[in-house]
Amino acid sequence: MPDTVSTGLRRTSPLARYWQGADAARMSAGAVSVEELPFQGVIRLQRREATSAFMNSVADILGAEAPVDPNTCAGESPACLWAAPNEWLLVTAPDKDRALAIALQQRLDEALPGETVAVALLSDARAVLKISGAAARDLLAKGCSLDLDPGQFSYGKCAATLLEQVPVTLYPMANESAYCLMVDRSYAAFIWDWLAHAMREFGEAAKSPDGVSS
Amino acid sequence: MQQIDCPWCGKRNETEFSCGGELISRPQDALGADDKAWTDYLYFRTNTKGVHTEVWRHTFGCRQWFKAERNTLTHQVVNTRKLSEETGEGHGDHG
Ligand SMILES: [Zn+2]
Numbered sequence: 001m002p003d004t005v006s007t008g009l010r011r012t013s014p015l016a017r018y019w020q021g022a023d024a025a026r027m028s029a030g031a032v033s034v035e036e037l038p039f040q041g042v043i044r045l046q047r048r049e050a051t052s053a054f055m056n057s058v059a060d061i062l063g064a065e066a067p068v069d070p071n072t073c074a075g076e077s078p079a080c081l082w083a084a085p086n087e088w089l090l091v092t093a094p095d096k097d098r099a100l101a102i103a104l105q106q107r108l109d110e111a112l113p114g115e116t117v118a119v120a121l122l123s124d125a126r127a128v129l130k131i132s133g134a135a136a137r138d139l140l141a142k143g144c145s146l147d148l149d150p151g152q153f154s155y156g157k158c159a160a161t162l163l164e165q166v167p168v169t170l171y172p173m174a175n176e177s178a179y180c181l182m183v184d185r186s187y188a189a190f191i192w193d194w195l196a197h198a199m200r201e202f203g204e205a206a207k208s209p210d211g212v213s214s
Numbered sequence: 215m216q217q218i219d220c221p222w223c224g225k226r227n228e229t230e231f232s233c234g235g236e237l238i239s240r241p242q243d244a245l246g247a248d249d250k251a252w253t254d255y256l257y258f259r260t261n262t263k264g265v266h267t268e269v270w271r272h273t274f275g276c277r278q279w280f281k282a283e284r285n286t287l288t289h290q291v292v293n294t295r296k297l298s299e300e301t302g303e304g305h306g307d308h309g
Contacts, residue, residue: 070276161275
């Protein structure tokens with residue numbers, strides 16, 4: 001389960017106690033499944049002012065423009081999410097985060113010498129979950145006040161909001177009825193347990209998560 | 215539950231927001247301001263009965279501060295704007 005990174009430290013999922021051997025945490029009930037996407041890369045990118053030199057440099061590295069409309073996202077791997085004015089979250093595949101952060105930092109240093117830009121690796125501070133299936137929206141709606149109607153919240157949108165009073169970032173994934181949910185590491189087990197309990201009404205559990213009888 | 219219209223995110227539940235109190239201005243000349251100016255800034259508020267302007271923050275969303283007009287009798291938030299936008303009717307800026 002633990003993954004060895006270049007530091008030699010063993011990387012451990014915040015949901016390690018729900019893993020089955022080498023398989024990351026997952027559970028399902030009827031038409032909804034929840035799975036951990038372990039060790040996803042998360043990078044926070046910030047600047048006081050998003051000048052065209054900054055935006056162009058970011059686009060060079062990402063291969064797409066960083067979205068400027070609030071609560072929208074672009075791309076898939078990396079996905080680039082608007083987080084606040086002049087602030088974005090980049091979500092990458094495992095082990096792609098460091099290279100991307102370094103490439104961004106180098107490109108921005110060249111383009112904006114001496115200016116302050118924040119490129120922060122948050123990968124180990126977040127748990128990333130995928131919630132999928134026909135009942136995914138109903139499951140999230142039990143703890144989230146966002147309007148999740150596909151007319152309002154479909155692929156290309158994202159939001160920071162509360163799920164069962166826990167701060168989360170949520171976005172619909174491309175081409176499927178699935179959502180990506182990011183939560184701070186220390187809340188991950190609480191959210192997992194809440195989801196396990198909340199999803200029971202949607203059907204028989206295919207695999208019961210540790211510590212929760214179904 | 216009341217929804218508040220974040221100038222960036224649109225309408226969200228009130229639980230995502232925090233109130234920063236009445237909109238006030240820090241003394242412009244911090245070193246030259248006398249005790250009365252500092253006391254007014256630190257301790258005194260108009261405590262309006264009715265609609266006045268406050269600063270609110272979308273704490274569990276985009277984390278931005280903005281201006282909101284709120285009716286202190288009904289708690290209804292009636293209008294929101296970015297900090298950079300003008301406040302109507304001249305309320306709030308009594309600092
Ligand atoms: Zn907002």
